[in-house]
Amino acid sequence: MNKEIQKLCLMADKESRLIVGLMSGTSLDGLDIALCRIHGSGRQTRLAVEEFETLPYSEDFKADVKSVFSKQQVDLQKLSLLNVLIGTLHADMILSMLGKWGVSASDIDCIASHGQTIYHAPRRLHQLTGYPDATLQIGDGDHLAVKTAILTLSDFRQKHIAAGGEGAPLALYGDYILFSSEEENRILLNIGGISNFTYLPGDGNASRVVCTDTGPGNTLTDALSRKYFNSPFDNDGTYARSGKVIPSLLNAMLAHPFFREDLPKTTGPELFNLNFVEESKALAGISEANPADVIATVSLLTAHSIANGIKEITGKENLVVYVSGGGCHNSYIMEEIQKCLPHSAIKRTEELGFNADAKEAALFALLANETICGSVIQTGGGPAVMMGKISLPL
Numbered sequence: 001m002n003k004e005i006q007k008l009c010l011m012a013d014k015e016s017r018l019i020v021g022l023m024s025g026t027s028l029d030g031l032d033i034a035l036c037r038i039h040g041s042g043r044q045t046r047l048a049v050e051e052f053e054t055l056p057y058s059e060d061f062k063a064d065v066k067s068v069f070s071k072q073q074v075d076l077q078k079l080s081l082l083n084v085l086i087g088t089l090h091a092d093m094i095l096s097m098l099g100k101w102g103v104s105a106s107d108i109d110c111i112a113s114h115g116q117t118i119y120h121a122p123r124r125l126h127q128l129t130g131y132p133d134a135t136l137q138i139g140d141g142d143h144l145a146v147k148t149a150i151l152t153l154s155d156f157r158q159k160h161i162a163a164g165g166e167g168a169p170l171a172l173y174g175d176y177i178l179f180s181s182e183e184e185n186r187i188l189l190n191i192g193g194i195s196n197f198t199y200l201p202g203d204g205n206a207s208r209v210v211c212t213d214t215g216p217g218n219t220l221t222d223a224l225s226r227k228y229f230n231s232p233f234d235n236d237g238t239y240a241r242s243g244k245v246i247p248s249l250l251n252a253m254l255a256h257p258f259f260r261e262d263l264p265k266t267t268g269p270e271l272f273n274l275n276f277v278e279e280s281k282a283l284a285g286i287s288e289a290n291p292a293d294v295i296a297t298v299s300l301l302t303a304h305s306i307a308n309g310i311k312e313i314t315g316k317e318n319l320v321v322y323v324s325g326g327g328c329h330n331s332y333i334m335e336e337i338q339k340c341l342p343h344s345a346i347k348r349t350e351e352l353g354f355n356a357d358a359k360e361a362a363l364f365a366l367l368a369n370e371t372i373c374g375s376v377i378q379t380g381g382g383p384a385v386m387m388g389k390i391s392l393p394l
């Protein structure tokens, strides 16, 4: 028998597994690396993040990825090169973090790699008759496995689509397993480049669980901060706070058909980008606008679209909203969400004992653990599937 397959079988029987979860999100800020100790599987899973770090990408690397990211026309050679380059870069980043943490590669059971989303094309976006929902993540798992000598699971989203989903949000599975509660109705909200939430009803009825994207997180404020202030993001919402919301622009943005489509739904920077802002300005009859005012307005779009999505699913229920992702460091957006949801408590996932920045990387470690253990989670929120392709180191 292939020794690596044997190892995989033994891994499934272990009391606990040490898994490196990786997430490189739509913000392209860097690679999130979470070293997770996972006991059990399914509803019995216990996950502890033992180490976590975001390793920033170089400006050259970001520019390279941006040349093919969320664009309909790209240089195919560049795309092919990046598929390998991202795999080997992520492998190097893991090896350097393991060195820093004093953990040997041989102690790691497996790597769970999301890769880099290059294009997300649900039918609602491409609207091409006869074509399916589609999504593309690159940074092939074979390069991670060979370079690190660690068995690797990767490319989680294709199975979700094969089973009838849109390839996202996969947060559903981790949120349901780790954070379901019989004491309160919970929303697990992640504000990354794009925002998404999972609704976990306190009555424990899995068929009522919902997981959906809501629209932009920080992707528009990041793009505007870069364009007008040469800054990678709006630190703590400082630019937004210095501006004045433009109501006609906010209404024009909220009038986009995406916000009227039924939940659950998914989206990406393919829709929410600077063109979207310019088109919305034109619709509102605005030719010139103060950059800080535009940032204040798109920050409110983030808050309103999140709150509208939550209200659509939960009606008048009492809720506790636990926020993760980089957007929880933007107090302007956090305060605006609270204003829209005055009867809900808005907290960070730290109050559940979970590092808000590490949640998505840990999610992929959990998904790999589920696949290895053969556990299939049934909820009303998405297909019941085991995800991830297996790359052997040899």
Ligand SMILES: Nc1ncnc2c1ncn2[C@@H]1O[C@H](COP(=O)(O)OP(=O)(O)OP(=O)(O)O)[C@@H](O)[C@H]1O
Residues within 6 Å of the ligand: 023, 024, 025, 026, 027, 028, 029, 190, 191, 192, 193, 194, 195, 217, 218, 222, 232, 233, 234, 235, 236, 237, 324, 325, 326, 327, 329, 330, 360
């Ligand atoms: N101090 C801060 N103040 C305001 N915003 C911040 C701060 N720190 C991080 N952010 C925001 O968080 C973003 C990164 O968030 P995160 O890493 O969760 O996104 P991502 O995982 O790339 O996106 P997605 O989840 O959509 O794939 C940054 O681009 C920035 O907009």
Ligand SMILES: CC(=O)N[C@H]1[C@@H]2OC[C@@H](O2)[C@@H](O)[C@@H]1O[C@H](C)C(=O)O
Residues within 6 Å of the ligand: 025, 026, 117, 120, 135, 167, 168, 169, 170, 171, 172, 192, 193, 194, 195, 196, 213, 266, 267, 268, 360
């Ligand atoms: C296609 C893709 O990469 N989608 C991301 C993106 O970033 C946030 C939101 O849009 C979410 O749906 C998803 O990531 C998280 C990890 C998810 O699948 O839950």
